[in-house]
Amino acid sequence: MRTLRLLGLVVAVWLLAAVVSPWVAGLAAAGWRLTFARLYDRVFELLLVAAVVIAWRRLDLGSARELGLARPRWAAEVRRGLGAGLAGVGAALLVCMLAGAVVPELRFAAVKTLRKALLGLAAAIAIGTAEELLFRGVLLHRMARDLGRMAAVILTALVYAAVHAVRTGASRGGAVTIWSGLERSAALVTPLLERDALPGIVGLVGLGVLLAVARLRTGSLWVSIGIHTAWVAVFRVGRLFLAIQREPAWLVGPGWPPLIGGAAGWVAIVITSALLFSRRR
Numbered sequence: 376m377r378t379l380r381l382l383g384l385v386v387a388v389w390l391l392a393a394v395v396s397p398w399v400a401g402l403a404a405a406g407w408r409l410t411f412a413r414l415y416d417r418v419f420e421l422l423l424v425a426a427v428v429i430a431w432r433r434l435d436l437g438s439a440r441e442l443g444l445a446r447p448r449w450a451a452e453v454r455r456g457l458g459a460g461l462a463g464v465g466a467a468l469l470v471c472m473l474a475g476a477v478v479p480e481l482r483f484a485a486v487k488t489l490r491k492a493l494l495g496l497a498a499a500i501a502i503g504t505a506e507e508l509l510f511r512g513v514l515l516h517r518m519a520r521d522l523g524r525m526a527a528v529i530l531t532a533l534v535y536a537a538v539h540a541v542r543t544g545a546s547r548g549g550a551v552t553i554w555s556g557l558e559r560s561a562a563l564v565t566p567l568l569e570r571d572a573l574p575g576i577v578g579l580v581g582l583g584v585l586l587a588v589a590r591l592r593t594g595s596l597w598v599s600i601g602i603h604t605a606w607v608a609v610f611r612v613g614r615l616f617l618a619i620q621r622e623p624a625w626l627v628g629p630g631w632p633p634l635i636g637g638a639a640g641w642v643a644i645v646i647t648s649a650l651l652f653s654r655r656r
Contacts, residue, residue: 377434378521381514384434388426392419393556400551411551415559427513434517442512443596452593455651456601463647464609467639471619476627476639480618488615495611503604510535510583511590511599524591532583536576575629575636581644582606582635589651602647606632 396415427436439445446452471477483491510531518527541563586599610632619633628637 376521378518381430381434381436381517384426384430385423388423389419389560392422393560395422396556396559397551397553400555411555412559415556435520436513437516441516442508443590443594443599444512446595446597449595449597452595452597453601453604456589456598456603457605458601459647459651460602460605461609462650463643463645464606464634466646467634467643468609468613468617470642471627471634471639474623474626476620476623478618478620479616482615482618491615492612495615496608499604499608499611502607503600506535507586507590507596507600507603511586512596515587515590519591528584528587528591531587532580535583535586536579539579540572540576571629578628578634578636578640581641585644585648588648592652598651602651606643 392415396411396418399418400411400414430436468477481488514534515527515531518530522530586602589602590596590599614633619627621627624637626637626639627633628635628640634640634643
């Protein structure tokens with residue numbers, strides 16, 4: 376089954392990154408500004424992209440049409456996703472503000488705020504596009520062909536939640552050794568075993584299901600890209616102007632990304648879904 380081969384490829388790249396990243400850190404220039412944890416992430420991402428490109432045909436990962444990219448009205452579909460996503464997260468933030476869980480706060484001077492806002496928007500576009508191409512494009516397409524649509528929606532949502540949960544793993548400081556990559560890999564897995572991580576994982580599964588259903592029902596990956604980009608943009612730019620309190624935890628969620636794993640996150644998911652699918656032609 377090609378789905379298992381694809382997942383096996385990801386695991387192999389993960390192990391390779393653990394071995395290679397300390398050597399990359401040792402070869403880096405003295406002025407290298409990334410922490411080892413960030414360097415490890417970048418090594419993994421670059422190796423994964425290279426591996427997927429090399430194995431694309433052999434694993435039959437789909438054409439642009441099959442992935443939902445070859446769409447004549449893609450710009451309108453992006454706007455549709457952006458609108459629904461912004462409305463959903465905006466409503467969730469309003470609920471939090473009324474409950475006192477979100478308060479206005481300008482953290483930086485005007486010029487620095489503008490620069491960080493532009494960087495946040497650029498990051499939102501990059502993250503929204505790349506993650507949707509991977510999860511709701513390649514993975515969903517491959518799993519749907521092997522296992523059927525229902526199983527594909529559930530499994531891609533679970534993988535999506537797990538990946539985001541492990542990326543929040545704590546990083547260890549200190550000197551980089553040959554074992555640092557393996558230690559980082561072990562640290563990444565620990566959040567999956569913590570009880571406090573469960574609400575966030577459940578919330579991420581809910582978001583993953585929404586994005587997968589949007590991809591399948593609209594036939595377009597661009598709608599999912601729009602939703603995902605909107606959510607990330609609100610989190611990354613909004614934190615420059617808003618301070619999210621950690622209480623009540625049941626409303627705002629346990630960690631990053633904010634709202635996910637709390638009642639506010641489910642408000643955002645429900646409203647985004649209602650706006651998106653009520654307008655379906």
